[in-house]
Amino acid sequence: MDLTAWLLRRTPPRPFVVATPGGTLARFAVERVVRERGWWAATSPAEANMLVVAGPPAPGLDTHIDRVWDAMPAPRVRTHVRAAAEASAVLVAAVAQLHDRVRQQGETKRRAVEPDEQVHEMSCGSAMPDMDHGGHDQHQSHGDHHEHENHQEHNGHEHHDEHQQHGGHEPDSGPEHNNPGHDGNHGHDMHHGHDMSGMEMPGGIPLADRAADRDGLMLDVLRVPLGPALPDWPAGLVVHTVLQGDVVQEARIELLGHSGHHAAWRDEVVDPALVHRLDSAARLLAIAGWQDASTTARRLRDEALVGSRMPGLDRWTRQVRRSRTLRWSLAGVGEYEGTDALDRLRHWLDGHGEPLPPELLPDLLVGTELAAARLIVAGLGLDLDQRVHTHG
Amino acid sequence: MVEQTPWWGGLLLPLVLVVFALAAASFDSVLAAKAAGAPRDFARPLRSAAGLLVQQRRGTLAADSLLWRAGGVALLIAAVLASAATPLGDWVVGDMSVGVVWFNAMEVVAWAAVWLVGWGANSAFGLVAGYRFVAQGLAYELPHMFALITAAVGAGSLRIGDIVAAQDGLWFVVWMPVAFVVYLLSVLGMAFFRPFDQATGADAAGGVLAELSGVDRLVFVAGRWLLLVSGAAMAVPLFLGGGHGPLLPGWTWSLVKTAAVLALLVWAGRRFPTIRVDRLQEIAWMVLIPATLLQALFVSVVVVWG
């Protein structure tokens, strides 16, 4: 008996869900399937064996999603849920592919011949920290994104070769970390430091540059982009951060894939405000590490979506409101106009509280620690799809 | 009276620990399924392990592979060794005169192991999470040590067998409740288990776990579960009277009590959101350390004048 095949068939799916702009309802449907089938969502590509893109194709996100895919170890399967209605069928098909021995053997072989790609990827949201510090930034100009439009057609395929096309890493003229806003169009930095000047760098990674931190010490500067391919993260949002230690020194936001016109999900739902509040609470609770309360919030959201009764709502509201440990985690996080993430969560529980605009983020993030950064983002209750609707 | 087992007891110990770890993980997944409204899956931990066995191991750019892998292996070995001094009824694998200190030393290996796993992968989130765990260690370790010392003072010995014997009449949990509670909290902390799981937090893409896959991940995650089991098992001889109990033989009582403590820890872990290290630090130093010191003072006074 083939032991590998036997083990493979028993492998539980670990989906890594990436939502694209305009994909709110598709994401809800995917999360529902994941929840009801008892799958556990992955927090990093290394943990995942199933990459689920939820929402309409978004060319702007393709390179980021490809990076997550490249970072995933075999056995693995990639799938795309374009609309809410097809979620269940697509995911079931994906599981069949995941458990298919022959297919996964091919996956393993393909990975084996690309060792270079394999070691290059890391799992930090948009796959890796920008290791190109100092005066040697190599980032491509982002005008070539249209080349990737064929990516939306992938369903279980991988196109590593695209990465090679990104060549031409030209050393930037100046040290970018002094002026992070100088290139508003820079999406992600390539990290192959092949053209380092002479010095032998381990793995081709140049030395980090240094700057004074908040205590006046000279510390290394690390550029880490957060998003857009992160679980429980607003679709299409990228926060380019400059870290010292784990303190965010600079932050700049970028919205990918929000140029097109998407159908507004709020028109298709009975009580969109309630659904959004429950969804925001679920995401904030997930980031705050309260899995069960987050799962309950998602269940309530799915009930609210179809307008059915929500028997557990009061109990869940009481539990979240009373939690002292949650107060420890959220008090003072992302203070804006006198309210912090905890206050906003309580407003959502009370049934009011409008989503805040993402433009607030840089000011809120600077000076905070990485631990608080994702709580701050989740604590705003962003609804970027609503923006598309109103502005587009 | 606690007696040392023959040499094969050392071979049996990891098996017992693994069975407990699987049962705890199974209970955990059932609780998760209940919250999600999903079908129960008792075999989930085994299926997850199967998945990790067939998964590729990942490498990262310029990783320090030696230290990275060493961290996971060290955690696994230390988790088993920590239980060498824990008696099961009347049997113990290593009847050490300094059993309490031995347990403490083995469980501190987690400091090095978690930091190494975070460091070795050369990934920003892993590194941050590795440092988080060191900071968490600074928060829980002193209260943890004071809780251990309190039990040792109560029995007047560092030998686990003597501590069990001293609880013939009255379990230590009755007159050392603060030390017991702090001990349980620090067990959750040392196994970086929920709610003290910021080292593997969702806010940092899984923290030290962010880059681990395949066998490496299996070793590390198994080590974490075994460490939790070791901590829960040690609570029984330290505070819950070890194998003492009516009717049933000692080893049964040890198993029952360990299972109860373990179930309590797993259940409690799901009841609370992650406690962030920066917030925990102040609570540990301002509340837990004074509380355990007062508890130790109380026990010392009782022992000297009682």
Added chain:
Amino acid sequence: MIPVWRDVLFWVCAVLAVVTGIAVFRVDSMARATFALLASFVFAAGTVMLLDLPYLGVLVILMMIMEMVVMAVFMIMYMMNPAGLMPMTMVHNPKGSLAIAVGTFVLLATGVLLVPWPSSQAPKPEDPTMQLGEALMGDKMLVMIVLGLALFATMVATVVLATHRGRYDRYGDRLERKRPQDPSRGGLGR
């Protein structure tokens, strides 16, 4: 334990302690140097345990793990590239330090071999840990208490001298704030 096994264990521990000790200066990263040093300490603790001093042996392991991890944090913090990726040499002034190291080793080794160590006919104590405790805490109690206080005072003084934020920075010039203004807030909000 059978004496032969004792000898074997001693030599294994002793040789590995020296080998990992040398490795501290041969590896090219701060992290590896730190953990090579830790391994050396753990093997040295093994030899202490062979002397029937389990408390001291286990304590060396316990303290050294904690100390080495904290030391790793500081060493890497003060490095030129904290990511630690650049291979770097672990020695300065190699010739001088090698001479000092070899000289010290030779001096100590000759001392070990030449000193006529006293041998005692007294029976071994039943519980060396208890004896150690009584030796430290019996008639030396006052010394230990004074030492403890001095150490504690040193730690507090160092922290007070090192911090550049006092309570007026935290609570305001008239101590009027209810919550302190800190770069990073604690759980109790104090």
